[in-house]
Amino acid sequence: MSAQLAQYLLGGLTVGAIYALVALGFSIIYNASQVINFAQGEFVMIGGMATVSLANAGLPLLLAVPVAVLAAAGVGLALEKFAVEPARGASVVTLIIITIGASILLRGLATLVWDKNLHALKPFSGEQPIEFAGATILPQSLWVLGVTLAIVLLLGWFFGRTLTGKAMLATSHNPLAAQLCGVNTRFVLLLSFGLSAALGAIAGILIAPITLTSWDVGVMLGLKGFAAAILGGLGSGAGAVVGGLVLGIVESLGAGYVSSAYKDAIAFVIILAVLFFMPSGLFGRKSAERV
């Protein structure tokens, strides 16, 4: 019985780590601009698809990965420069709609640049499952967990110890005050899109061997990542990670012990409950709206 539980937890942890990476991307852009970037899932897709096509073209993985991440970051920067920045001053809702449009455009472009098929990436270090407490986990899942941890630590250092990171944090707290103190908020916005695109791409590459990748893989992952970000509290880094892991484990346990047919429903009901009783999520800042 406990082996069964261990298996559910390991499966949930793997999926949760993926949600966490996507949720982090949501939070970074939200902090810089109050915008929920619905093209976040598409960055995940671009990372995975670009790596697969580069690897198929004969590039070694060690080279294909950074190129794909840079390409996705480039797309993120372009999205900010050509779609979000021209609409500066528009309401947040308008900006969100722009990102939805961008996500549809990116999916369409992906079907043209690549194709409409599913693709698999070779696992980084073999496919031999590792036994753990009677349950099994794939080496690739360890990669996902490990890299997620490394990224969280790296982001912690970036936001806490570097000037650029602190400027981004300042902008998230109060854009006007940050600007008055000499922070280039336009640059911060640009950087946030590049950074979260790169994060999304890394997630997309890590999971491509487990989940396969295709032009529309970003839709559901984007949605789940968004749910994780809401659960943890939009804008909170720790919240994004905890939200992702909780969502993944709840889904897995729900599928195992309750009903796999209602797995998604269980996850979303929990999110609704959180929104009802703690509207700012598990770790979100308490905010009061002025009327």
Place this chain on the structure above:
Amino acid sequence: MRTKLLAGLAAALFAAGVATAQEPIKIGAFLSVTGGAAFLGDPEQKTLELYVEKLNAAGGVLGRKLQLVSYDSAGDAEKARTFAKRLIEQDKVDVIVGGSTTGETMAVVPLVEAAGMPFISLAGAVVITEPVKKWVFKTPHTDRMACERIFLDMRDRKIQRIGLISGAGGFDKSMRGECLKVAPTYRIQIVADEAYGGGDTDMTAQLTKIKNAAGVQAVLNAGFGAGPAIVTKNFKQLGMNMPLYQSHGVASKEFIKLAGDAAEGVRLPAAAVLVAEALPAGDKQKPVAVAYKKAYEARYKQDISTFGGHAHDGLMLAVEAMKKAGSTDKAKVRDALEATKGYIGTGGVVNMTPADHMGLDLTHFRMLEVKKGNWVPVQ
């Protein structure tokens, strides 16, 4: 000299007149070329283009050229309806071959029935031709037949208790329902019945549950797309030591590529075209299957799937019916389609009757197994 010139001119004019009188035969199609079911619509579209070209190069049908009028319904039933309407009313096509998914097909059925338009669907579910609809035909094997074929194979392997895992799509649900319905006939007991969602990335939880169900001897996965590949990988990860069956929804090389080593030993029922070259020399279907495989792969540099084969069969059935009817008169073509006997296609030998608008039986539904990264017929 002058009279000769005039005569020549007259002849040229006459020829031009004949050419315009000979309007092309219009083949209408609506396919999910993009969207979630693109893996169906894409090869279907390519197959139709390829074979319309081929038929025209060979002189057309009834002395007339064929013209393909095709729309991308993107897996959307609403769009399928709009396009079918356009095909019937504006393009005035002679026959419709299309409908990649069951949803799109069923949305169009009332239209073609009202308009009296011969319609050959490329979708799988039983509901399309059961109950029989006057103007509606289909080429792929049904999901019920897939269940029956799998259960037959299980009976041969003395398997009686199985776990079922299926996706959330229309095909998945329909096949799950059919399998549950016919299982008692084959004395198969379904001891676990699990599901997964459309964008799910991990099915270890569901499989763990199946693994722990009492006395389970095999697992059957109804679904297509990414789901079955992930199920197959998770199945191996969990070290589940029992046969795994997939549906004809993943009957392509693509599936083996996606699932990798984990696909070894997986069985599924599929049309012969997938193993064209491995068919025994005397097999009736071998010439058709090999010809289609060669033509498609030479043109598109892609592995074939059974889905493109459905489009091939649909177009050829329509063409045969027109030849037999001697015209493109819709009622006559419909009657000829219904009277199709012994047509050998990529899917099997088609024998239509007024009570059966698909005309396939289990004999040509092959059981295949993955061996060393390739589909091999099970002996």
